[in-house]
Every structure is written in structure tokens, then in C-alpha cells.
Amino acid sequence: MKPSNGWQHFCGLVFGASALLTLSACEPKVEVRGHLPLESKLAEIDIGKDNKNEVARLIGTPSTVSTFDDNVWYYMSRRTERWAFLEPEVVDHRVLAFYFDDAGVLQYTQTYTKDDLREVELSERETPTSGREFSILEQLFGNVNSFRGTN
Numbered sequence: 001m002k003p004s005n006g007w008q009h010f011c012g013l014v015f016g017a018s019a020l021l022t023l024s025a026c027e028p029k030v031e032v033r034g035h036l037p038l039e040s041k042l043a044e045i046d047i048g049k050d051n052k053n054e055v056a057r058l059i060g061t062p063s064t065v066s067t068f069d070d071n072v073w074y075y076m077s078r079r080t081e082r083w084a085f086l087e088p089e090v091v092d093h094r095v096l097a098f099y100f101d102d103a104g105v106l107q108y109t110q111t112y113t114k115d116d117l118r119e120v121e122l123s124e125r126e127t128p129t130s131g132r133e134f135s136i137l138e139q140l141f142g143n144v145n146s147f148r149g150t151n
Contacts (some may be wrong), residue, residue: 032074034063036094051104062098070110092112 045060050071056062059075059143066072075096080088099107121146134142 028081028083030079030081030091031079031088032079034075034097035060036075036077042096045106045109047106047108050106052100052106053104055098055106071102072105073098073100082129093117 041059043066050058055073063076064071064074066074075098076091076092077092079092081091082088091114094111095116097110097112099109101107
């Protein structure tokens with residue numbers, strides 16, 4: 001018995017939809033984080049003359065300011081791609097650093113790229129604390145006297 005024309009059409013749609021889903025699964029998931037100023041705006045900055053207020057007016061406030069020196073501003077951007085269940089891969093990473101003097105005047109800029117990234121190893125050690133450890137009973141009943149009212 002030969003299938004009807006409607007059945008062939010339905011099978012073709014199912015096959016086409018599954019092929020489309022399979023092909024779309026091959027697209028990486030792209031994430032862009034951060035903000036980099038436009039090149040045209042960066043060209044307007046005058047090193048040695050512009051101060052922090054002028055730089056912020058031209059290109060916006062920085063992504064972050066240095067922890068130990070508020071005269072260093074960072075504008076950061078990172079683009080990653082993730083394929084299916086794999087770990088994300090850093091495709092592009094740029095940091096623009098702006099260095100100001102104590103008077104707040106821009107002295108120079110530096111660009112850091114993906115090649116400047118370093119892997120930092122985390123320590124699994126514990127920080128020792130002073131005192132002693134309490135048992136479960138001491139923790140449960142240790143504050144019984146603190147609930148009594150003072151006269």
C-alpha cells in the first residue's frame with residue numbers, strides 16, 4: 001500500500017525541522033561583557049591635558065578603578081564562545097588602562113589583550129583561627145544563661 005501525499009509531506013516537514021534543529025545546535029553561544037569606548041572617542045582624548053572629568057565625559061565612567069590606586073581606570077571587554085556543553089572559550093579580551101597623576105591629569109594609556117591574561121591558581125588551604133571548637137551540645141545550650149533577664 002502506497003502512503004498518501006499528505007503523509008509524505010508530513011514526513012518531509014519532520015525531517016526538515018529535525019535537520020534545522022541539528023544545524024542550529026552547531027552555533028556557538030556568544031557572550032559579550034563589558035564596555036570599550038569607540039575609537040573615534042578615544043582619538044578625542046588629549047594625553048597630558050585632559051583630566052578625569054573630561055575623560056569620563058568623552059568615553060563614560062570606567063568598568064572599574066584600581067583597588068590600590070584610584071588614579072588608574074580600567075575599561076574592560078570580554079567576548080566568549082561556548083559550544084554545546086563545553087567550557088566557554090575566551091575569543092577576545094581587551095582592557096584599556098588609563099593612568100592619571102595625583103592632580104587627576106591623564107599621563108598615558110595602556111592596552112592589554114587576551115595574550116596578557118594569566119591563569120591564577122587558587123589555594124585550598126584554610127586560615128587558622130584562635131579559640132577552641134565547641135561541641136554540638138555546647139553550641140545548642142551555650143547561650144541558655146544569656147536569655148535570662150538581668151535585674
